[in-house]
Amino acid sequence: xxxxxxxxxxxxxxxxxxxxxxxxxxxxxxxxxxxxxxxxxxxxxxxxxxxxxxxxxxxxxxxxxxxxxxxxxxxxxxxxxxxxxxxxxxxxxxxxxxxxxxxxxxxxxxxxxxxxxxxxxxxxxxxxxxxxxxxxxxxxxxxxxxxxxxxxxxxxxxxxxxxxxxxxxxxxxxxxxxxxxxxxx
Numbered sequence: 001x002x003x004x005x006x007x008x009x010x011x012x013x014x015x016x017x018x019x020x021x022x023x024x025x026x027x028x029x030x031x032x033x034x035x036x037x038x039x040x041x042x043x044x045x046x047x048x049x050x051x052x053x054x055x056x057x058x059x060x061x062x063x064x065x066x067x068x069x070x071x072x073x074x075x076x077x078x079x080x081x082x083x084x085x086x087x088x089x090x091x092x093x094x095x096x097x098x099x100x101x102x103x104x105x106x107x108x109x110x111x112x113x114x115x116x117x118x119x120x121x122x123x124x125x126x127x128x129x130x131x132x133x134x135x136x137x138x139x140x141x142x143x144x145x146x147x148x149x150x151x152x153x154x155x156x157x158x159x160x161x162x163x164x165x166x167x168x169x170x171x172x173x174x175x176x177x178x179x180x181x182x183x184x185x
Contacts, residue, residue, distance in 0.1 A: 048138060050126040052114040055087040060132050063151050064090075067100050069180040070159070073173040079180060088116075098180065155179040 067081045079095040088111035096102035109118050117126035117137060125137035125147070136148040145163035152158060159175040 048128045050115045050117070050128055050138070051130060053111060053116045053127060053130060054114075055111060057130060058084070058088065058090070058111065058116065060130060061090065061135055061149075063154070064149060064157065067095070067180045068157075068177040069098065070175045070177050072175045073161075080177075100180070155182070 062084065064082045065084060067079065070078045070080060077098075079098055079100060081093040081095060081100065083091050083093075085091050085108075090109040092107040092109065093103045094105035094107075096104050107118055107120075109116060115126050116130075116135075117140065118124045119140070120143075121141075123139070123141040123143040125143060126140050127135055128138045128146075129136040129148075132151075134148055134150045136146065138146050145161050147159060147161045150158045150160060155178065157177045159177060161173045161175075163171050165171050
């Protein structure tokens, strides 16, 4: 400590005192001048519970297998292929164009632990309803829209997407799916 132990002790005590006073002043300031946090917003409506599904239940969904041309929703026509890879996995291929020759994206809907859905990392979907004519999915993770695949006939079905926009307004978009190439009558 050298020649000035007393001076060093005084400086050290002064620094501790100043820090202590600053902390008290900040606490006093915070207590009187900080805006209270807003009351928690009402929690969003929880999605229905995923339904338990067995591989045999997925047989109800075999009507969706095939290649499809989608229209609607203010987008250009698009093309997709749906096929069951096995009893518990539905593969959805997004196709480049009407030739159906080039795959641009692949999604897998899988049955795991009794729940059927898509897992894209931090977002996905899980089935909440299934019957012979439709399946409905609720979002998981960061996903924000629910959707339903609704059979219309052997050669058509609808994909109906529902979500809430930033203002809280309910929104819906419908895609009409037609078997492609169209079967000759």
